Amino acid sequence: MQLPRLTMLDAYMRMQRIRNFEERIVTEFSSGEIPGFIHSYLGQEASAVGTCMHLDDDDYIGSTHRGHGHCIAKGADLKAMMAELYGKRDGLCRGKGGSMHIADLSKGMLGANAIVGGSPPLVLGAALTAKTRRNGKVAVAFTGDGGSNQGTVFEAMNMAVVLKLPAIFIIENNGFGEGTAASYACGTDDLAARAAAFGMPAVAVDGTDFFAVHDAVGEAVALARAGGGPSTVETRCPRFTGHFVGDPQHYRANGEVDVLRRDADPLTLIRRRLIDAGVFDAEQFDALDRDVAAEIDEAVAFARAAPIPDEADLLADVYISYR
Amino acid sequence: MPRKTVREAINEALVQEMGRDPDIVIIGEDVAGGEGGSSGVEDAFGGVLGVTKGLLPRFGRSRVIDTPISESAIMGMAAGAAVTGLRPVAELMFADFFGVCFDQIYNQAAKFRYMFGGHARTPLVIRSMIGAGYSAAAQHSQSPHSIFTHVPGLKVVMPSNAYDAKGLLIQAIRDDDPVIFFEHKMLYDLADEVPSEPYAIRFGEANFVREGDDVTIVAFSRMVHIAAQAADVLEREGISVELIDPRTTSPLDEESILESVRRTGRLVVVDEGNPRCGLAVDIAALVAEHAFHSLKAPIRTVTAPHTPVPFAPSLEAAYIPSPARVAEVVREIMR
Numbered sequence: 001m002q003l004p005r006l007t008m009l010d011a012y013m014r015m016q017r018i019r020n021f022e023e024r025i026v027t028e029f030s031s032g033e034i035p036g037f038i039h040s041y042l043g044q045e046a047s048a049v050g051t052c053m054h055l056d057d058d059d060y061i062g063s064t065h066r067g068h069g070h071c072i073a074k075g076a077d078l079k080a081m082m083a084e085l086y087g088k089r090d091g092l093c094r095g096k097g098g099s100m101h102i103a104d105l106s107k108g109m110l111g112a113n114a115i116v117g118g119s120p121p122l123v124l125g126a127a128l129t130a131k132t133r134r135n136g137k138v139a140v141a142f143t144g145d146g147g148s149n150q151g152t153v154f155e156a157m158n159m160a161v162v163l164k165l166p167a168i169f170i171i172e173n174n175g176f177g178e179g180t181a182a183s184y185a186c187g188t189d190d191l192a193a194r195a196a197a198f199g200m201p202a203v204a205v206d207g208t209d210f211f212a213v214h215d216a217v218g219e220a221v222a223l224a225r226a227g228g229g230p231s232t233v234e235t236r237c238p239r240f241t242g243h244f245v246g247d248p249q250h251y252r253a254n255g256e257v258d259v260l261r262r263d264a265d266p267l268t269l270i271r272r273r274l275i276d277a278g279v280f281d282a283e284q285f286d287a288l289d290r291d292v293a294a295e296i297d298e299a300v301a302f303a304r305a306a307p308i309p310d311e312a313d314l315l316a317d318v319y320i321s322y323r
Numbered sequence: 324m325p326r327k328t329v330r331e332a333i334n335e336a337l338v339q340e341m342g343r344d345p346d347i348v349i350i351g352e353d354v355a356g357g358e359g360g361s362s363g364v365e366d367a368f369g370g371v372l373g374v375t376k377g378l379l380p381r382f383g384r385s386r387v388i389d390t391p392i393s394e395s396a397i398m399g400m401a402a403g404a405a406v407t408g409l410r411p412v413a414e415l416m417f418a419d420f421f422g423v424c425f426d427q428i429y430n431q432a433a434k435f436r437y438m439f440g441g442h443a444r445t446p447l448v449i450r451s452m453i454g455a456g457y458s459a460a461a462q463h464s465q466s467p468h469s470i471f472t473h474v475p476g477l478k479v480v481m482p483s484n485a486y487d488a489k490g491l492l493i494q495a496i497r498d499d500d501p502v503i504f505f506e507h508k509m510l511y512d513l514a515d516e517v518p519s520e521p522y523a524i525r526f527g528e529a530n531f532v533r534e535g536d537d538v539t540i541v542a543f544s545r546m547v548h549i550a551a552q553a554a555d556v557l558e559r560e561g562i563s564v565e566l567i568d569p570r571t572t573s574p575l576d577e578e579s580i581l582e583s584v585r586r587t588g589r590l591v592v593v594d595e596g597n598p599r600c601g602l603a604v605d606i607a608a609l610v611a612e613h614a615f616h617s618l619k620a621p622i623r624t625v626t627a628p629h630t631p632v633p634f635a636p637s638l639e640a641a642y643i644p645s646p647a648r649v650a651e652v653v654r655e656i657m658r
Contacts, residue, residue, distance in 0.1 A: 060403075060407060062403070091440070092440065093438060093439050093440035093442070094440030094441065095440070096437060096438060096439075096440050097438045097439055097440060101434075101438040101439070103438070103439045103442070103443075105406070105439065105442050105443060106442075110403065110406065110407075111435075111438070111439065113431075115426055115430055115431075118426065118427075118430065118431060120399070121395050121396045121398065121399020121400055121402075121403065121427050121431075122399045122400075122402055122403035122406075122427070122431060123403060124396060124399060124400035124403055124404075125399065125400040125401060125402055125403020125404035125405065125406070125407060125409075125411075126403045126404070126406075126407045127403075128348070128388075128400055128403070128404045128409065129403075129404050129407040129408050129409050131385075132346075132348060132385060132386075132404075132409060133408075139403075151395065152395045152396070152399065152426070152427075155391075155393035155395050155396035156395075156396050156399065156400075158391055158393065158396070159390060159391060159393055159396040159397075159400065162390070162391055163388065163390070316441065317436050317437050317440065317441035318436070318437050318475050318476055319436070319476065319478070319500045320436065320444065320499040320500050321498070321499070321500070322478075322500075322527070322574050323525060323526060323527045323528075323574060
């Protein structure tokens with residue numbers, strides 16, 4: 001815990017934003033205000049934030065269908081994010097992407113991705129741009145235990161090693177691909193070892209522990225920035241919710257999630273660590289939490305009030321030019 | 324004016340554009356070749372049919388990038404590089420291989436701009452070989468351009484000659500949208516006059532290969548030459564053919580096709596793709612919808628059959644639309 005106080009504050013705030021955003025989304029989705037499918041990132045906050053704390057706006061990430069957390073961790077505007085989920089014109093993607101395609105290129109966020117295993121090949125490209133321009137930037141591909149079984153991920157890992165690209169693969173092992181357990185669907189319980197077999201450094205860490213993620217990804221990012229090529233970090237972070245909001249989770253034993261929320265809550269863990277270390281006290285955290293709650297309220301109010309897209313937007317932006 | 328083959332014209336376009344813009348990189352399998360081999364020979368392939376030969380010694384390995392055989396990673400890397408600032412020209416060696424990487428093309432690159440609310444710019448070119456004629460059989464001979472044409476967000480280019488190949492490829496590279504550039508493998512050695520200086524041909528502007536009064540034939544890529552041979556025969560029989568090569572299927576120069584059919588009153592579309600839900604019926608539908616009352620005879624299409632591409636030379640010859648078939652169809656609607 002050698003981090004500057006402000007860094008730790010920033011990390012906690014980002015994690016709490018994700019927590020509040022996602023909990024609020026569940027409510028708003030259930031009341032019918034948000035259309036489409038929503039995949040919640042609850043329980044995995046430390047993975048996104050521990051990773052993205054090492055990145056600036058010119059470093060890129062590619063995300064997954066469970067992408068809100070990555071988007072927030074990378075610094076996207078909460079109001080524009082919320083408006084996007086509501087399908088409004090003032091959304092990050094003008095209401096044309098939604099939860100599964102939310103993107104903010106100005107923040108180096110190459111998009112959530114509704115195709116499992118879709119992002120890692122794209123992230124190679126961002127890494128190739130960085131390598132070609134020799135600008136010291138890196139690109140991070142998030143995927144999951146489910147995505148880790150996709151050929152695209154294998155191809156991307158091998159290509160990154162062969163071309164020595166400044167790419168980092170984060171395998172967020174949340175225990176389930178949709179409704180099937182990773183213990184069944186992955187031929188090994190050591191997903192990092194698969195990545196290592198492609199010829200890159202790879203470690204598995206407790207993905208509920210911000211500091212563990214932050215340390216491991218810090219090494220990977222430093223190596224990539226120095227021209228040392230790709231790495232993989234498997235972050236083990238069980239999800240608190242179903243595959244999608246509304247999933248009754250018949251595949252999980254009663255009480256499993258209650259135990260996770262009690263023993264493996266990334267927010268509880270970071271808070272306890274920082275209180276124990278005397279960095280912040282409980283009152284300070286409560287005040288921060290109130291600030292975050294207000295930010296989320298504002299984002300929802302903004303999204304509700306925002307106009308729906310113009311009908312003409314249907315045909316806009318398929319091409320830049322079409323002649 | 325110097326004569327150059329389609330292969331040389333494409334190579335020249337790549338050399339000239341790469342010399343102009345350092346953001347252009349070539350990505351593909353054996354685009355140079357020889358990396359890691361025991362001979363130490365660099366540029367050992369220069370592309371499987373030699374189209375990218377000479378780029379490596381000129382521009383180096385950082386811009387002429389040989390990859391593993393990993394089409395998804397190639398297409399994804401090119402798309403990701405394009406949306407973050409480079410201008411990649413990726414190679415999908417044979418168009419048949421789109422089956423192992425189409426997600427990165429049609430779900431990712433093609434949709435960035437729309438999904439992201441107009442904030443993305445994806446100046447990507449994918450060069451790929453199409454066409455039967457080499458007895459390369461079912462997985463190296465197809466013409467799946469209709470499938471790409473179906474996808475919103477992609478532009479699709481099908482040059483039929485060296486002049487167009489150079490100008491259209493330069494346009495494709497300078498274009499800010501994803502462009503699929505289909506090269507017919509039977510046309511690489513075809514030569515015609517190609518200016519040495521760079522020039523761009525706008526997309527969506529058809530080439531009137533020959534003008535005529537009795538029937539409009541619309542044909543693409545190699546089929547332009549098949550149709551032209553048919554037109555020569557028909558002309559001797561007193562039938563005057565107007566032959567249109569739209570050059571790009573997306574965007575499609577609908578106006579030129581409609582204007583021509585309104586004059587001739589007859590339409591034959593010649594396409595090497597399979598017939599169902601393909602480019603030929605697409606153009607037939609366009610004309611049926613917008614120029615029906617100008618028609619003096621039924622619209623006809625001449626395409627490959629609804630089969631995979633066969634191996635045996637005799638069967639392959641029967642698969643590919645021939646000048647004789649085109650001429651016969653024209654005679655039928657002239658009766």
